[in-house]
Amino acid sequence: MGQTLQYKNTYMILLVHSCHGREAFVDVWFKCFERSGWDVDRVIVIGGEDDFSDQLIRTLVKIRHCEYVWHILDDYFITKPVGFRPINFDRYWRLAHDLKVDALRIQPNVSYNSLPYRFRWEFGLLRQTNESEYQISMQCSIWRREFLLQCLTPGLDPWQQENSKKINKWPHEIYFVPELPFWHINGTIKGVLTKEGAKMK
Numbered sequence: 638m639g640q641t642l643q644y645k646n647t648y649m650i651l652l653v654h655s656c657h658g659r660e661a662f663v664d665v666w667f668k669c670f671e672r673s674g675w676d677v678d679r680v681i682v683i684g685g686e687d688d689f690s691d692q693l694i695r696t697l698v699k700i701r702h703c704e705y706v707w708h709i710l711d712d713y714f715i716t717k718p719v720g721f722r723p724i725n726f727d728r729y730w731r732l733a734h735d736l737k738v739d740a741l742r743i744q745p746n747v748s749y750n751s752l753p754y755r756f757r758w759e760f761g762l763l764r765q766t767n768e769s770e771y772q773i774s775m776q777c778s779i780w781r782r783e784f785l786l787q788c789l790t791p792g793l794d795p796w797q798q799e800n801s802k803k804i805n806k807w808p809h810e811i812y813f814v815p816e817l818p819f820w821h822i823n824g825t826i827k828g829v830l831t832k833e834g835a836k837m838k
Contacts, residue, residue, distance in 0.1 A: 649730055649779075650703050651677045652696060655684040655711040656795075662825055666711050669824075669837050673715040675726050677707075690793040697786050705733055706785065709777045710795070714824030714837050724820045733779040736760060741779040742813040745820060756813065765811040772804045772811070777821070784809070 655663050663682055681700070683692050697706070707730070724743075733741040742765075749756055749763060753770035756763035765772070773788050775795045788804055824834035 649705040649707065649734075650700060651680045651707045651709065652693075653680060653682045653709055653711055654689070654693065654775075655682060656689060657684065657686050659711060659825065660684055662711050662830070665824065665830075665834065665837060666714060669714045669716060675715065675724075677726075688792050689795045690789045690798050691791050694786065694789050694791065697782055697789075700782070703782050705730070705779055706782050707777075707779045708775070708785070710775065712823060712825040712834075713777055713821040714834055715821050716837070724817070729779060729814065733781075736812070737781075737810070738779070738812055739781050739784040739809045740811045742774060742811070743777045743779065743817065744774070744813060745817045747813045747815060747817070749815070754813070759812070761815075762812040763815050765809075765813065767806060771799055772807075772809075773799055773801055775799055 653663065653666060663684075681696060683696050685692050687695070693708070700706070729741060729743060732738075741762075747754070747763065749758070754763075755766045755768040757766055758764070775798060788798075788801075790798065790801055790803060793801065822833045822837070823831055824837065825831060
């Protein structure tokens, strides 16, 4: 991979997060990633024995020059959606920057009445309101780096982090892209390759 992707003087890096003991899945993830044709200049793989949130905090502190990061877990194996064109990921890089979002969620099949989320329409996107049950999501998202750092609490695993009420009353600009096709499969469940994931090797 080459130099860091730059868009309008804003640096953005893809962070692939792997929990301790699952590092072997990163190779499978990269095979799927390369087959997808998604062109990203810089990818950082996060891992280690520390708690999930500590790993992410450490990485975010080190990349202070980066305004936006795309954070994705290693069990989201990228695959071409059946019957759809491949997702234009660059479009979402630019969308996050131009709208100056705190977070842009790239989660398939989220609709207006999705539970436990609550939304209002803005800019053709679903803006998450403070009435939503979950304000923090570790699913595939583009984050403003400083905002993600503020959301994180040391010593938590990804599920504890998502259940945190830390930002529930904060003013924020968190958006979801509505009705995306399924562009990924669950490659692992509880640290074990799924049948679909094994086929991607």
